[in-house]
Amino acid sequence: MNQVAKIEETASTAYSLRAAHRSDDFLKIMPPAEDTEWHPLPAILDGITFAARFIGSSKMWGHHRAYLDHVHVARGKVIATDGKCLVEYSVGECPDFSILPVQVAQITAFGEAPSHVNLDSRLKLKWANGNYLITKFRTFPELVEQVTPLIAAHDWDDFIKMDPDWRDQIIGRFSYKSAPDRVGYKRSKGLVYFTPDRIVGGMYDFAPDIELRMVTHTKADVAFDQKQLLRALKVADEFKFVHGDVSYFLFKAPNVRGVIALDRPVDPVPVLS
């Protein structure tokens, strides 16, 4: 006959999940304290959404360049950079904080722009309808210190108005998917070369196969990263090439100012036709 032993509860087998005691705390939503000092926040929604498209990545550099991953709200602007391109979007007076694109998405999901902010240890945002979001933030004061002169150093007058035909020709001709970084032994970085009278590019930048003859408004031979060129052309209303020790492409749109550092071809840009 089978016999089932009587199961007795012993001290060694009785246990409870540690989280069970704390689950109430975990699930509890802690609203901001009553005495939170709220600062009015201008409409930053457009600014952070715009700037989030221009961030870079610190993945291949390490944590000391974590500023590349963030969207920085500082000195009345929203700033983002990937190390080669820098954009600022004017939003108006507000406290300084830096957030990741995932937090931008969280804020955007509320539909409207938050009206108030508090930065005591956590980023607390409040909406006019009573909604609130508490998340984390960082600040990069040294980066802000460094990028401010990068924009201010340039003359932001006498820009060339963007001609839609000119832009559409470039975007139409150069919107190809460029080859991955390394092709065999050669490195293809996805560059598009600008000379004063023509634009040259192609899937493999070491063997370009597309040429567009037009007035390019640049005074020297320069090279754009294809993705940055297309992205900037799509948002710019006015633009300008600046040549000095370094060549820059400056672009403007309502509330937006942007700078792209341009590469310099060492060898002559090939003539295809």
Added chain:
Amino acid sequence: MRVVSEGLFFHPDGSAPADVLNRMLDGTMNPRLDSPFLPAFAETHEARERIVAQISRTEGRLAMLRGMLARMDERLAAQEVATAHYAETGEIDPILLPSCESVAKAEVAKQTQQVKDEAAFVLPDELVKAGWSQKSVHVTDNDIIVTIRKTRTDAPVTVEETAKAVVEKFKIALQPFQVDGANFRVLRDRIATRPQQPKGPPDG
């Protein structure tokens, strides 16, 4: 096509000494973001670290040898004591027995020589015709190893000579920095004010 890459804060293709060296030899070095002396500094740092590690290893080895010497002295003293003990009681302590290693080694060498003689390896004719000659026969616990050799006819490439040629190329790449030009004045000013390559702003 070669391109001098630009960045706002740092070189987009990396600022490691090897990257800078490759860019200098390639002619695509960026005087605003790269220091031409970084490769030399990095080499010195690396060699210094190697010597520090070597010193620490040698110190460890020296400490170990001193310990062994002390143990041998202790053993000598113990053997003296054991001898005195034998004189009194007639008991022979195991410490007074020799290890007989030298005799054993001679036995093994004899056997090895015998194996070598038995092997009597003769180089095949094809190999002799191709210029190969026999160098040595070595016997281990499991194998008999025969080494054959052939004289090289091509001109060997030495690291020293190749490095010399690359240094000459590097010197040519450095020439622009010895004349006053707009780009290079920027570099000289930067080195004068900040002796080290900036790594980018630290975390806020």
